[in-house]
Amino acid sequence: xxxxxxxxxxxxxxxxxxxxxxxxxxxxxxxxxxxxxxxxxxxxxxxxxxxxxxxxxxxxxxxxxxxxxxxxxxxxxxxxxxxxxxxxxxxxxxxxxxxxxxxxxxxxxxxxxxxxxxxxxxxxxxxxxxxxxxxxxxxxxxxxxxxxxxxxxxxxxxxxxxxxxxxxxxxxxxxxxxxxxxxxxxxxxxxxxxxxxxxxxxxxxxxxxxxxxxxxxxxxxxxxxxxxxxxxxxxxxxxxxxxxxxxxxxxxxxxxxxxxxxxxxxxxxxxxxxxxxxxxxxxxxxxxxxxxxxxxxxxxxxxxxxxxxxxxxxxxxxxxxxxxxxxxxxxxxxxxxxxxxxxxxxxxxxxxxxxxxxxxxxxxxxxxxxxxxxxxxxxxxxxxxxxxxxxxxxxxxxxxxxxxxxxxxxxxxxxxxxxxxxxxxxxxxxxxxxxxxxxxxxxxxxxxxxxxxxxxxxxxxxxxxxxxxxxxxxxxxxxxxxxxxxxxxxxxxxxxxxxxxxxxxxxxxxxxxxxxxxxxxxxxxxxxxxxxxxxxxxxxxxxxxxxxxxxxxxxxxxxxxxxxxxxxxxx
Amino acid sequence: xxxxxxxxxxxxxxxxxxxxxxxxxxxxxxxxxxxxxxxxxxxxxxxxxxxxxxxxxxxxxxxxxxxxxxxxxxxxxxxxxxxxxxxxxxxxxxxxxxxxxxxxxxxxxxxxxxxxxxxxxxxxxxxxxxxxxxxxxxxxxxxxxxxxxxxxxxxxxxxxxxxxxxxxxxxxxxxxxxxx
Numbered sequence: 001x002x003x004x005x006x007x008x009x010x011x012x013x014x015x016x017x018x019x020x021x022x023x024x025x026x027x028x029x030x031x032x033x034x035x036x037x038x039x040x041x042x043x044x045x046x047x048x049x050x051x052x053x054x055x056x057x058x059x060x061x062x063x064x065x066x067x068x069x070x071x072x073x074x075x076x077x078x079x080x081x082x083x084x085x086x087x088x089x090x091x092x093x094x095x096x097x098x099x100x101x102x103x104x105x106x107x108x109x110x111x112x113x114x115x116x117x118x119x120x121x122x123x124x125x126x127x128x129x130x131x132x133x134x135x136x137x138x139x140x141x142x143x144x145x146x147x148x149x150x151x152x153x154x155x156x157x158x159x160x161x162x163x164x165x166x167x168x169x170x171x172x173x174x175x176x177x178x179x180x181x182x183x184x185x186x187x188x189x190x191x192x193x194x195x196x197x198x199x200x201x202x203x204x205x206x207x208x209x210x211x212x213x214x215x216x217x218x219x220x221x222x223x224x225x226x227x228x229x230x231x232x233x234x235x236x237x238x239x240x241x242x243x244x245x246x247x248x249x250x251x252x253x254x255x256x257x258x259x260x261x262x263x264x265x266x267x268x269x270x271x272x273x274x275x276x277x278x279x280x281x282x283x284x285x286x287x288x289x290x291x292x293x294x295x296x297x298x299x300x301x302x303x304x305x306x307x308x309x310x311x312x313x314x315x316x317x318x319x320x321x322x323x324x325x326x327x328x329x330x331x332x333x334x335x336x337x338x339x340x341x342x343x344x345x346x347x348x349x350x351x352x353x354x355x356x357x358x359x360x361x362x363x364x365x366x367x368x369x370x371x372x373x374x375x376x377x378x379x380x381x382x383x384x385x386x387x388x389x390x391x392x393x394x395x396x397x398x399x400x401x402x403x404x405x406x407x408x409x410x411x412x413x414x415x416x417x418x419x420x421x422x423x424x425x426x427x428x429x430x431x432x433x434x435x436x437x438x439x440x441x442x443x444x445x446x447x448x449x450x451x452x453x454x455x456x457x458x459x460x461x462x463x464x465x466x467x468x469x470x471x472x473x474x475x476x477x478x479x480x481x482x483x484x485x486x487x488x489x490x491x492x493x494x495x496x497x498x499x500x501x502x503x504x505x506x507x508x509x510x511x512x513x514x515x516x517x518x519x520x521x522x523x524x525x526x527x528x529x530x531x532x533x534x535x536x537x538x539x540x541x542x543x544x545x546x547x548x549x550x551x552x553x554x555x556x557x558x559x560x561x562x563x564x565x566x567x568x569x570x571x
Numbered sequence: 572x573x574x575x576x577x578x579x580x581x582x583x584x585x586x587x588x589x590x591x592x593x594x595x596x597x598x599x600x601x602x603x604x605x606x607x608x609x610x611x612x613x614x615x616x617x618x619x620x621x622x623x624x625x626x627x628x629x630x631x632x633x634x635x636x637x638x639x640x641x642x643x644x645x646x647x648x649x650x651x652x653x654x655x656x657x658x659x660x661x662x663x664x665x666x667x668x669x670x671x672x673x674x675x676x677x678x679x680x681x682x683x684x685x686x687x688x689x690x691x692x693x694x695x696x697x698x699x700x701x702x703x704x705x706x707x708x709x710x711x712x713x714x715x716x717x718x719x720x721x722x723x724x725x726x727x728x729x730x731x732x733x734x735x736x737x738x739x740x741x742x743x744x745x746x747x748x749x750x751x
Contacts, residue, residue, distance in 0.1 A: 126595050130642045183744045184645040308636035
């Protein structure tokens with residue numbers, strides 16, 4: 001007879017066999033048998049003790065986004081399980097592979113409102129790719145194998161394994177088999193020849209095509225093929241927020257970021273293009289604005305692994321259902337070399353106007369207080385544009401994304417779909433732990449930082465060398481901006497009374513300094529990046545600074561505000 | 572866009588929690604499920620859901636794609652009434668004395684092609700299968716006898732198409748497995 005091991009042991013061994021080297025978690029009553037076994041595996045499975053379960057999920061997301069591997073979280077039942085909801089929802093929106101193990105009360109107590117019992121599967125079904133309750137030790141290996149397969153393949157996403165206490169302590173034989181097939185789930189569909197031919201014809205015939213490169217390009221590792229397609233057919237490339245760094249910022253065909261606060265060229269030219277080639281992106285409303293007028297002169301070719309995205313928001317003329325890299329590799333031989341000098345020239349004027357009227361003002365403001373853009377640009381410069389940029393949500397996110405430059409793939413970690421304030425700090429921790437070889441710069445605001453500020457404790461404990469750039473305007477700045485623009489300047493509940501952030505960082509043993517004036521900025525950035533370990537700079541930001549350009553929500557994509565009063569002149 | 576009645580069929584693996592996963596796709600889009608029936612399908616281990624819902628085609632196409640995206644859903648299909656043969660069954664519980672006093676009962680039963688399932692001193696159970704307008708029309712006629720209980724099942728449906736898409740899908744998946 002084979003040796004019997006506990007469900008907890010089976011869980012940990014399964015995680016290790018799936019290649020997990022790090023888990024983010026927090027112990028509690030209904031997961032104690034697992035934590036007890038973990039004690040014996042510390043040499044093979046590093047456990048990062050966060051300070052709140054939400055932090056565990058965002059840290060796992062940060063880890064997953066920079067490594068491409070599945071982030072793993074272990075927490076207990078009840079309140080711990082409800083604390084992971086935000087991270088699950090965020091990971092589903094932003095296609096992030098994550099396996100979250102939640103403890104659960106023993107099977108006989110299920111449904112009796114036992115202490116710390118909550119209907120985890122019921123709650124998480126709408127916000128996960130798969131959610132499953134393990135009730136028997138013998139099911140552990142099967143469920144973990146399936147969980148990793150589902151989380152990491154196709155369009156990645158979060159999976160929940162809710163493991164009852166009796167399944168944790170029950171004894172089972174252990175024979176691990178990785179999962180590579182589920183009858184009802186085909187994560188790598190065969191690409192149809194007819195779709196490729198139609199797509200190639202559209203591209204070869206188009207006069208003014210534009211590529212929209214999304215997160216899917218990064219997930220499938222199609223950066224080189226993206227550049228090849230763009231170069232072969234001389235096509236301008238714009239990226240989504242999550243698609244930043246899928247093409248280097250200094251690539252001549254890179255024309256900027258799309259969306260509400262994207263660059264003017266790609267937004268305005270969306271409505272001049274005759275072909276939109278969308279790769280691994282989902283036409284979010286922050287990209288499209290008014291869907292009725294969006295890309296009105298263009299045919300749309302949509303390449304995505306998730307066929308439910310085809311036609312969901314924008315009608316499509318052609319699709320390629322499959323992995324982005326597979327699709328581009330098969331498409332490339334069918335593409336005829338072209339030069340599109342005139343079309344590419346149409347990006348010059350918007351670029352020049354944005355440069356003069358928006359970027360120049362942001363980088364060289366008249367006032368004594370600093371802008372977020374000038375800080376981000378200086379940090380980016382000081383890192384040689386090689387850092388991983390992690391952001392929180394709001395103005396800090398938009399401006400650090402806009403004013404950072406990217407030279408390698410997987411250099412942006414931000415909460416795009418869900419827009420989760422508080423995402424940044426734990427995500428930066430996970431990113432640094434996943435890629436200790438790279439500099440991680442975390443841009444945040446005074447609002448978002450305080451939503452998960454307890455994770456400074458995690459940084460303290462593990463000495464995680466996250467560089468924290470606090471863009472502090474003592475306001476909930478993005479809401480303030482909308483109040484200024486659309487609510488008659490009535491700043492309802494947006495001014496923040498803030499603590500002494502440098503003192504707080506100090507209490508956690510993290511070196512920190514205030515940057516009150518512009519002349520202190522370069523020195524502070526130098527000390528921050530030069531320090532071997534975590535560092536925080538608290539930068540005095542002008543609260544009246546706003547993120548521009550801006551295409552207001554639901555507006556036409558070519559209606560671009562340059563500032564509070566001026567609109568970009570479309571000819 | 573014009574609203575009409577659609578029939579959605581869903582074939583799933585036999586896993587816990589699928590009804591919830593399918594129903595929340597409707598709930599989230601403020602769609603009312605008109606009728607729902609779930610049962611094992613003709614293929615061992617595969618369950619079939621038949622759901623009817625009033626909406627427009629664009630919305631329903633999205634719904635079907637979102638349902639199909641759930642891991643344990645094999646396939647989901649969207650039909651209008653002209654593409655399927657469908658039936659419902661209705662049961663009517665009527666007081667026996669009232670029926671006995673009326674000479675037209677036989678004629679009603681015959682005309683509606685209904686069946687009597689049980690007769691006791693107190694009540695009679697009548698069964699009628701058909702489309703909802705047909706079960707509705709029998710209901711209207713029996714109203715005068717003071718119907719005590721009336722219940723209608725969800726719709727069951729089979730397609731008119733000669734192609735059996737689920738079988739084809741399962742064969743494709745079998746090939747995929749063999750290639751691994």
